[in-house]
Structures are given as C-alpha cells and as structure tokens.
Amino acid sequence: MNIMQTIDQAIIEFNKSQNKFKIINDENFELIGQNSPLDSMAIINFLSLLENKLFKNHNIKKNLMHEIFIVKKEKLSIKNLFLILDK
C-alpha cells in the first residue's frame, strides 16, 4: 500500500465516522483554506485518523498537526498533504 492509498483510506473512514462533514477525494480539495468546509475539530479528527493509518500501514510515526501548522501556508489541499507525507 502506498501513501496515497493510505490517505484514501483515511478519507473513507473519516466520512463514515460522522455525517456533518464530507471530505471529497480530489487532490484540489482544501482541508485548510478559504474554500474548506471543515472546522478545527474535523481537521484534528481527520489528521489523527491519518496518523494512525500511517503508523499501521507504513510504520511511520508523524506529528501531523505540528508538521502542517508549523509551515504557515494559506491553504492545505489533499495534494499538499500528500507532498508533505511523501518527503
């Protein structure tokens, strides 16, 4: 399984876990940004789900909250997220 498939898995699981928010599996979908439909709790829940999957599937331990927010970017799309993880 590659990183992109792990992101896909996390998106499916996140969407199943609640009804309030939906992450569209599109590389341009904004997780953080002007067009993001997510609130802070949804972002935290998704990133935490993804952290767990990264560890389970790839044995990679990441502090995604730190890595993402320390780089003060205006937006974070699914593509940006993939690039951060694929470093």
Next chain:
Amino acid sequence: MKLEKLTLKDYEQVKDLSKKYGLPFLEKNDWKNIWEKNPFINSSQKDWIIGWKLIDQNSQIVGAIHNIPFIFYYKNKKILAAICGNWVIDNKHRSFALNLRSTFLNQKDINLYITNTANEISEKVMEAFKAKKILQYEYINRKVFMLNKKKIIFNYIKNFSFGRNLILDIKNFKNSLLKKTNLIINKDFTLDNDFNLDFDELDDNLKKKEIFYSSKSQKWLIWKYSRLINTDHLWVIKNYNNKKLTGFLVFVISCEKKYKLKKSTITELSFLNEDSFENSEMIKKCILISKKLNCDLVDVVGFNKSKKDLLKKIGFIDKKTTNFSFLVKNLNPEIENILFNNENILDMSLTDGDAIFSL
C-alpha cells in the same frame, strides 16, 4: 487570508467579532491594560506580541487570539508563561482557527503555554497540539458553599437537564442541608479592596517554598485585579501575625447570568503556614461577608488537596464542571513533574490563567 500581529488599535473589531460569537469582552481600557500595565511587559526590554489576527481580503479581522504573559515561580526560579485568551474565528473561515492556535503555541523563547478557560473544543485542540490537562486533585470539581439554599435548589430544578448526575446532586444537596456549619471565628482579619506593599514580602517568602504558583507580588495582583480594585466587587482578607502578612484570601463578587445568582468566587488563597487554624478562618470570614452581601453562593475552582479538604470540612460541596478547562503545553523539564505527576501537590486556580479576566 493573512495572519498578522494583533495591536491595541484592533479593539473594536475583535470586540465585535467576539460578541458575535457570544464571548464576553472587556471594556476598552481594561482590555488595553492587560498589556499596557502588565508587569512583565513593562519591565522587559523585549517586544511582546499581544496576540494574532486573521485578516480577510476586505481587510476585516475574521479571527483572533490573545497572548498574555504571566510570571510563575518554582523553587525561587522565575518562569515565564504565555496565557491564551479569546480564541475566536468567524464561521466562514473556521478552517483557519488552528493556524491561530498553532501560532500561539509555537513562540520563540516560551516554554510554558496555559489556558484555563478551555471549552470542549479548545480542550481537544490544545491536546492535538500536545498540550495536556494538569494533574491536580479533583480540578474538575468546583466547590460550592450554598448560602441561599432555597434559591439554588429552585434554580437547579428549573434548569434540570438529564445529562446531570441526579443521584450525586441529591446526595450533595442532602449533605449541605443537613450539615450545620460552625462559622464562629476567633481571629481578627484586615479587610481591603486593594493590595499593599506587604504582598511583596509575602511573595518573597512563598518563593522559598517548594510550590509552583503565579506571582503574588503587589504589582502582579494589582494588574490582575485592576478593573475591580477599590470597588465592592473585590475583597481581600489579610492575615497578619506580628505585623507581618502571613496569608490572604481574595474573593470576587459577580452575577451568574444564566441562573441569576449572586456569587462570591474565591480566586486566591495563599498562606505560609499550612497547619494554621487561621487558614480555615479566612474561608469562614469570606462566607460571612458573602452572606452579608446577599450572595447566593460561594464558589471555588481549583486549589490543591489540602485546601480542598479545608473547604470540604467547612461545608463546601462538589459540583462537577462540564469539561476540564486547565490545559498546559510545557517544554520545561524542571516543572514537568509538578504539573503532571503528583495530583496532590499542584495548586492551580482561576488566578493562574485568563479566567481571572472574565469574572
């Protein structure tokens, strides 16, 4: 969307945004005084960032967070803490809320970050950024002394929700109704609504003890309570022995809007001798004054186990709060143990964070 440093000129916009989302907000001068009169900022040569704001394409503030310096002491060492307050974001831009929190929690040269007004969401957000709940004996339970029992019970029934622990509440009410509290005191205390220079000497003596606490020096206390000083909302009970200040208790009178109750909140309780009978007498004195002022209850949040035991002996009952509001991100190994490893020692309360500004 731009993230910029907050300035004192942003008052009106931050106030409007906060009020839109139901957050209480200080009057202009009280808000400015948080930084203009802060003892750390005034004595330090460095610039202090008062907070951050998010600005949209129309140059409007759509999010903000406050950054307030506090000084703590542990084993005679000064520890600078950044206190977070007033985290607010417009709904349309809610995905940026974490940028504000992350900026606050990743400041250069700061090793201690505190919030003691966290709601359920900010509690989870702080934890996501590796902040932790302090380990303090029953911090989740506030202590309440009922002065107007009829009114409190009537309010309880009126506002009853099924999420509450009915059995525990009935047990508490029963204990409080049956318990006869002896409020006779044998010591004459000095009353004030200001802080004099004697607090500096007391603070110097507290520094020698092995406790972690926010400064009790005159200038810090005056700063914290500046909007209440010399009003009948602030009461200071001072205990002198041989003309030396050896302990004090501060309580603040306010109105609980939701339940329409007049309450007295104990915010400070410090003393040099833990075993002195005068410590519980200061609490009794506070109850007696609160009664005279027609308060419906006396309310206490936090404090260490031995102080909580004193309150319990006097007749205070437990009231569980909805969430754990005191979270800390600590990067200083010297205080890690005291914050998170021994629940009986830590002695934090409302005075150790931004909660002190919203009483």
